Amino acid sequence: MNQESPDTTTGDDPFGRADAAAVARDHAEALAALADALDGDGTPVDREATGEWRTLFPGDVVTPDDDRYDEARRVWNGLCEAAPAAVAYPTTAAGVARVVEAARETGLGVATRSGGHSSVGTSSGDGVLVCDVGTMQEVAVDPDARTATVDPGVTIGELDAATTAHGLATPQGVAPEVGVTGLTLGGGTGYLSRAHGLACDRLAQVDLITAAGERVTATADTNPDLFRAVRGAGGAFGVAVELEFDLVSVPGELAMCDTWFPVDGTDDVAALLREYRDLLREAPRTTNVSPYVTRVPDEAGFPDDRAGDLALCVLGVHGGDPDEGERALAPFRNLGADGVDPLFEYADRRPYVDVQAYLGGGSPADDHYYWKSVAVETFTDALVDHTAERMAALPGDEDTVVVWPMGGAVADLDAGATAVPERDAEVVLNFEACWSEPTDDDAHREWARESADRARDVGTVTGELPNFSGTERGDEAARDVYAANYEWLRETKRRWDPDGVFTPSGRL
Ligand SMILES: Cc1cc2nc3c(=O)[nH]c(=O)nc-3n(C[C@H](O)[C@H](O)[C@H](O)COP(=O)(O)OP(=O)(O)OC[C@H]3O[C@@H](n4cnc5c(N)ncnc54)[C@H](O)[C@@H]3O)c2cc1C
Structure with a gap:
């Protein structure tokens, strides 16, 4: 096949x-x-x-x-x-x-x-x-063993609700409507990743129906080659029918902030990003702060005379004690050498499920999306300048660039421990194009692709986040995404799916 x-x-x-x-x-x-x-x-x-x-x-x-x-x-x-x-x-x-x-x-x-x-x-x-x-949607939490057993159709919101009822959680992505299984089998970054690892790092066991039509269990000890491969390249190896996650304690409320800074051109953005990068290097691993750009909405709570202007938003979540969290997030809320007056500011403590829902619903179904990510080893001045230039000249109102922090627990594993190669990355640059008119497909896709290609030229890239890696299929795309892990993934694919039954489900 x-x-x-x-x-x-x-x-x-x-x-x-x-x-x-x-x-x-x-x-x-x-x-x-x-x-x-x-x-x-x-x-x-x-x-x-x-x-x-x-x-x-x-x-x-x-x-x-x-x-x-x-x-x-x-x-x-x-x-x-x-x-x-x-x-x-x-x-x-x-x-x-x-x-x-x-x-x-x-x-x-x-x-x-x-x-x-x-x-x-x-x-x-x-x-x-x-x-x-x-339609397979059961979740069972064992608070004593600190595990959650999850059916494949469970969403992030459903899993978070079940685990936080016991003061527990496992790192997942930042949109409650997204599926736990697809996110986890693609690696999975979220607010708790620097503190507790990628979503796939907390996967203790997964049961799959393989190409042979058999149910097999994969753990660190049972079918370890399969377990290594499905964490990041999951869809290509079988259908996951049950997942078990190790859980961690989360406080009843987490400190979070969202500060929107006015920016006028590339230099403004670059100055703020440099400051952000330097603070991130000193921040505890419980601190997850992510800058992104957007346009100021014409809504209550935002200055009328700035509607439509570009803003650099700095979204922070602290995964530990909220008093410590407020202290750790404070410098990120005060970026700007002379103290820039924010256009909008939110800072509070929220239950974890509400933190997770903070951005929810912002990406409607049926729109067109093309996301490209590059994981960069060091967020150098040259890469900051490139990112700033792209942030300051978005092709459309819904496009954005997000800087996602890595490090902390993400770097506790070796690059070859799972299929996700970017363990040593300092940050991931996500160029996220979103539009609605099919006639605009080429322009937006090209912008995201070119932004990622130029980042590859300017810095050292360790791979792409599988969950944010364009819509291309085939070998070249697989090599770009899985980088140093590509060869052993191919070999594992030959063992478990020699006829390519699951090839449409992934890139391998
Ligand atoms: C609004 C939004 C926000 C997002 N935020 C984040 C984020 O914060 N962090 C992050 O890492 N990603 C994020 N993503 C990307 C998301 O993780 C991926 O798109 C993910 O693949 C979606 O999983 P799903 O189960 O909903 O999708 P599906 O479309 O069901 O599946 C996605 C992939 O997983 C495979 N798959 C699904 N189920 C199984 C199964 N049972 N067995 C084997 N393979 C399976 C599919 O074949 C496919 O390759 C976001 C996506 C959206 C739309």
Whole structure:
């Protein structure tokens, strides 16, 4: 099999609904058998009620001739719209094994979907069999063992709510609506990462349905090669059906701040970023501070006469004692040599779930997104200048550049311990393009790509964060993302998925 997924970045649409229908027709018998085997009752699970955008059909298989097909194939990133041959909704691990068997029988590749928020578009694909495990949604917390056992369809918000009820948490990303499984298997950065590691670093065990259709457990001691690979390159190796996380204590409330500084051009931004970088170098690992740019909204709480102006926002969260946190965050709130008056300031203590929700909902489904990240070994003056130049000249109102701090617990592991290569990076530069008009695809994508390429020219790059790495597929993209880990990942792929059943689910 080993088919390369089409490059969704070219704007070509070699595959449409009609072609997907033709593929489904070719495999009608196997897909009908699959539908019988999954034996769903066809009852839609309406996740609108929980603030989600998807409507799911548990236990069902939806093909292109089905009225529900357009809803079933919908993905969060409008840029990555695809026409799969079918979308299957298994509700148990045994059902997932049936989907994988059907994929082997038909020769269709599997794209696995859990939370449905893939930024890189790898949870669907033209002519593939989508295995949507989003309806598997149980979480069990063992407060004595300090572990959480999580079904693959659980979202970050659901996991946070379950763990913090016991004063515990595990580092996850900063948007409650995103899936725990996709985020964790792509590495996973969040507010607690400098304090407690990437999301995948706290994964103690994962059970997967492999290409052979078998359920296997992967831990540091059992199938360690698989365990090493799935933490960062997960989708390419199997369908995760259960994850177990080690939990850490979190205080009842965390200190956080969000300060918006006025900036007028590249020099202003560069001066603030330099100061930020120097403070970050001295900050305790519990401190996570991230600058990004945005436009001042025309809303209450912001100065009227600055609406539409560019602001450098400095968002900080401290993962430890809130008194210490307020002290650690204070210098970041006072950037600017002569004390710049902020355009907006928020500083308070919040429960962890509310911290996690602070930015939530800001990235609507169906818009077009193309995110490119580069992990830089040292945030040199040259890289600061490049970042500032890009921040000061955004191509559109929704585009942004985010500087994400690394170090601390992220650097406690070696670069080859998991698939995520950027353990020694000081920061990650995320060039995040967002727009809504398909006619603007090329311009925004090009801006993000060029920004990342120029960062590669100016500094030493250790790889890309898998969760923020463009929409390209294939070998070249895999080498860019996994850098020094690429060769052993390929070898592990040959062992566990020699025929490329899960190739559409990742870059390998
Ligand atoms: C609004 C928003 C905010 C974000 N913030 C962060 C952040 O703070 N930190 C961060 O690291 N990332 C962040 N991301 C990126 C996010 O982590 C990735 O897009 C992630 O892959 C989404 O996971 P999902 O389960 O929702 O997506 P899906 O679309 O379901 O899956 C994403 C990928 O994971 C694979 N996958 C999903 N389920 C399984 C499974 N059961 N078994 C095997 N493979 C599977 C898929 O095949 C696909 O490759 C954010 C994304 C969005 C949209």
